[in-house]
Each structure stands twice: as C-alpha cells, then as structure tokens.
Amino acid sequence: MLSGVCADYIIHCRYLSVANTRKLFVILNIGxxxxxxxxxxxxxxxxxxxxxxxxxxxxxxxxxxASILPNPMDISKTYSGIIVGMMVTTGGCAGFIGPLILALIIENDNTFERWSSMFMITAAVEFFGMVFFLIFAKGQKQEWSEIDTRQNEEMRALVNK
Incomplete structure (x- = not known):
C-alpha cells in the first residue's frame, strides 16, 4: 500500500509523469x-x-x-476491467505453466543445478516483461478508450426498449 502512496506523491508533486512513475515502479517491482x-x-x-x-x-x-496494477485505470477508465481481466488471465497462465516446466526440468534429478535453471528462466521472463512494459506502457488516457457519444446514445436506446 505504501508504494501506491509514494507513486501518488511523485505524480502529484510532478516529479515524474504518470507513465514514468509507473515505469520506475516496474523497475523496482519486476527488475x-x-x-x-x-x-x-x-x-x-x-x-x-x-x-x-x-x-x-x-x-x-x-x-x-504502483506499477502494473493501476496502469489500466491510467489508460482507460472505461475498459480497465477488461484490460485487468486480460492481464490476470495471461499472468495466471504462469501458475500452471511454471510448475509444468519445473517438473520437466527436475524430473528424476532434483538438484540445485536444476532449480538454478528454473530461477534463470523465471528471471528471463521477468526481464522480458519489464522491458516490454518500459517500451510500450503509456500513462495517459488513450484515444481508443473514448466511447463515441452517438454509439453510447444508441446503446441507451436499445437498453431502454
């Protein structure tokens, strides 16, 4: 919880932009x-x-x-739930893929050297995710997240029928 307070302080005092604050905390988190x-x-x-x-x-x-979790709200309040759902689904895959890879690595040879391989794979995945976020992450509302007012009115009309 303190990381969120620190990030809000950094953004509020304008020491860093929203995007750069998120990227700083991704380095502290994933890096x-x-x-x-x-x-x-x-x-x-x-x-x-x-x-x-x-x-x-x-x-x-x-x-x-203060890094990845609040970013969907930064880029799209309208679609943040969908974005978080995709993030959690993708991230949840590691919960079953990781143990499968580990089982293949240490099968019949449960040594520290085998576990070291898994630690290096985990580090590589972490670094890939960090670099991906650092390159592509945005901190401001995205144009695609705007709901067209005409489309919004049409949706209301359909719902009210």
Whole structure:
C-alpha cells in the first residue's frame, strides 16, 4: 500500500509523469525481482544468501500496486476491467505453466543445478516483461478508450426498449 502512496506523491508533486512513475515502479517491482532470481540461481548451498534474496524478491513484488496494477485505470477508465481481466488471465497462465516446466526440468534429478535453471528462466521472463512494459506502457488516457457519444446514445436506446 505504501508504494501506491509514494507513486501518488511523485505524480502529484510532478516529479515524474504518470507513465514514468509507473515505469520506475516496474523497475523496482519486476527488475529487482529478476535480479534476485539471478542471484538465487548462483547462491548454491549458501542458505543465508538464498533466504535474503528470496525475501527481497517477494518484498519487491509489493511495488506492483504502483506499477502494473493501476496502469489500466491510467489508460482507460472505461475498459480497465477488461484490460485487468486480460492481464490476470495471461499472468495466471504462469501458475500452471511454471510448475509444468519445473517438473520437466527436475524430473528424476532434483538438484540445485536444476532449480538454478528454473530461477534463470523465471528471471528471463521477468526481464522480458519489464522491458516490454518500459517500451510500450503509456500513462495517459488513450484515444481508443473514448466511447463515441452517438454509439453510447444508441446503446441507451436499445437498453431502454
């Protein structure tokens, strides 16, 4: 919740634009998590390093509330529910694809080296998502999100019949 307050403060004080604020928090969210997973891949049997970077990775996920999650409202209040639905559906695929990939990687050989491969795959997916967002994300209302008033009146007429 604090990340959202910080992002609102940055935007309100005009230190950064809405888009650049979202991009900053995506770096703090996804970038830090990706770096932590790379470190985890090389942590070996050092349990202290492993636990520290795993904790940092999960803490960095808290910046999600100021980065990706509010962005659909920035670009289209009208269609934000649909956009969030597509985001959650796409993101939810990792919930079943990730374990399938992990099962293939560690099948009959559950070693740290195999788990390291999964950490690197996770980091690569994180970095890809971050770079994609940094390139394509917008912070202002998009033209396509405007409902044509004529179309809106026609819809009301249909509903009221």
């Amino acid at each position: 830090v998590t990706g770096v932590c997973f790379v470190v985890l891949a090389y942590a070996g049997d050092n349990i202290v390093t492993f636990m520290i970077f795993l904790t940092i990775a999960f803490c960095a996920l808290g910046f999600n509330g």
